[in-house]
Amino acid sequence: MDQKNSEEFYSRLREQLKESTSWPSDYLYKFIVLSEPEKIAQIHKIFDNTGAVIESKQSKKGKYTSVSVTVNLKSPEQVIEKYKEVGKVEGVISL
Template sequence: MDQAKSDEFYSRLREQLEQSTKWPSKYLYKFIVPTDPEKIKQIQDIFDNTGAVIESKKSKNAKYTSLSITVSLKNPEEVIAKYKEVGQVKGVISL
């Protein structure tokens, strides 16, 4: 995603979160990751010490792993910061 599209996406997401959610709140992240223990660990480390509940499930052919991460956050800025951190991990798809 190029920078302009990325900024536009996060701006729209921030607006939606401010309108639809009372903060602080629990937020559910969903990611699809190639089934690579190192990539999965990188994402788990991003949410380490946040009290996040992480559930993982491999695809039928075990090529990909879906991660559902529920975590309490203070505001939309924290939600976006985590998306940006996870976005640094190669091959991750955010849903």
């Protein structure tokens, strides 16, 4: 996603989160990443010291791992900040 599209996406997401959720609130992230321990560890590190509950599950053939993260955040801006941080992990797909 190029810079312009990603800013539009995050702007829409921010508005949707403001309208649909009262903050602070629990937020569920879902990511898909290659089953490489260092990539999964990078995602874990992003949510260190946040009180997040992280669950990982490998795909049937073991090539990919889904990572679900539930964390209590104060605002839509915090949600977007974490998406941007995780987006820097090579090959990660945000759902």
